[in-house]
Amino acid sequence: MQRRFRGPPTAVIVIVVAVVQVVGTVFASARQPDHRPLDALAFGLLLLGPAALSLRRRAPLVMLPAAAAAVAAYLAIGYAWGPVFLSLALAIVFSAAAGKRWQTWAVAGACGAALVAVSLSRGDDAALLRAFAGTAWLAILVLLGEGARLRGERVAERRRQREAREQAARDEYRLTLARDIHDVVAHSLSLINVRASVALHLGEKDPEQFRPALEAIKAASKDSLAEIRQLLGVLRDDAPLRPAPPPRLSQIPTLADNARRTGLDVRLSQPDPDLASQLPDAVQEAAYRIVQEALTNVVRHAGARQAAVVLAVQAAGTAAGTGAGLLTVTIDDDGAGAAGVPDGNGVTGMRERAAALGSTLELAPLDPGWRVRAAIPVPDADASGSRTVDGRP
Structure with missing residues (x-):
């Protein structure tokens, strides 16, 4: 993540302000012979x-009173005027920017009141105007610090929000990978397990059944390994693989x-191939x-003998009065069913894919x-009606 710029380093600010205050005051005192000469205490x-x-980040509550006390003591002793106010001005801005609002306004108000009180004690109208001008500048400094604080809060x-969006995108990406890996592994391993069980059962009576069973196991494992390799390839930054194209309706017969x-x-019923190829990849x-996971559950858990997979495209403008088309996916079986059984990862994945x-x-x-069954909206589907290969809806 790119590091946020937080201004010049504190050490640089301290050194620059110290040089300006010392050098500037030395030159200013040469033109003010009526003030007390600079000595060790003044420096x-x-x-x-x-x-x-230097305490602006570690202890902002101490920074402003210390700077104000140094300036007040310097002026009270009677040393020459000069850029001694620079450290106080920056302390006011930094304190307000750090969110110490009440302390900042209190110190700025006390400084303004002190300026007005000193001017009134002298009875000089020009000094009083300068005191009011100084008080206005104190308020401006506080507002500058408030503006810097608000800007910092907006940036933060x-x-x-950007980090939250990036985290949500990463979570969604991991969830998508988890669904894909589960679908591939569960489907392939289920087929391999069932074929292996059939081979063991039939092999005792007819050894010739071993070969086709092993060929089926080999084909299923080869396909699953290829898909898993593609899915895991995107997780390797050192050797990224080209992402596999998304599965399509034309692969459902497999x-x-x-x-x-x-x-x-x-029994499988699908839309016309030309019509199906126009549907969005997602x-x-x-x-x-959905078909893959449903058939996997039928093979693994249902104990069914028959299953029917029906996919149909409904034309745009006729789907529940909306302008979008629909792709309906229905998988029926004659097995034991799943009433009362809590959803597993596979069913959860199907729900998430449909909801997306x-x-x-x-x-x-x-x-x-x-x-x-799922009825998936198809935006801008170019379909002329609900048609399937064998004419069934």
């Missing part, structure tokens, strides 16, 4: 004010074929992942079986 007071500025707030290899009878990826596109995931029992 000590001239250096005390700049030294107090913008920085907090999911159905993999599920069929486990013994599940899968919509196609969400539909693919303005849809909701519907889970409902059938007699027998279970239904998973």
Whole structure:
């Protein structure tokens, strides 16, 4: 993160102010022979004010009273006038900028009152005007510090908001990766587990069944390794890989074929390929992942014999009276269902994918079986109607 500029270093400010006050006062005292000559105490007071500025970050409550006391003592003793007020002026600005509002106004008011009181005691109208002018400058210095404080708060707030947005983007990125990795691993391992179980069962009766089962396991593991390699590649800064293209509706038949290899009878109905290819990538990826996770759950948990996967595109302007089209994704099975079972990571991931596109995931029992359904809005979908390959809605 880029470091925020906080002004010149404190040590530089202290040195510059000390040089200006000492050198400027030496030259000014040469033209004021009626004042007390500068001595060791005078130089000590001239250096005390700049030294107090070194506390502007560590102890701002001490800085302003110390600077004011040094200036007051210097003038009360009767030394020559000069740039001795510089340290007090900066202390007022720094104190107000640090948020010490009441202390700053109190010290500035006390200084202004002292100027007016001294002028009144002398009975000099010109001195009184100068006192009022000095009081006005004290108020201006406080307001300058207040302005610096408000600007610093606005900058800090913008920085907090930017960091919050960046953190939210990182969290969303990690969540997306977690969903993708879960979908790939759970689906592939489920197929491998089921095929391995089938191979062990059939191999005892027919050894020839080993080869096709092992070929299916090899294909599933190869595909899953390729996807995981692409997903994990973006996490490696030393050797980034080219991100894999998002899955599309045209790849859903492969999911159905993999599920069929486990013994599940899968019937698939999809939109016309030309129509499906026009859908946004985010919509196609969400539909693919929902089908993938739903079939994985059917294979792993449902104990079903049949499943039906139906995807249909509804034309824009006919979807619940809105101007957007809809891609409906429905997965039915005749298994045991999932009523009363808490949502796992997979179902949570499906809900999040649907919600990210303005849809909701519907889970409902059938007699027998279970239904998973999502109606995903398709903005500016160029669809002429609800059509599928086999004519079913």
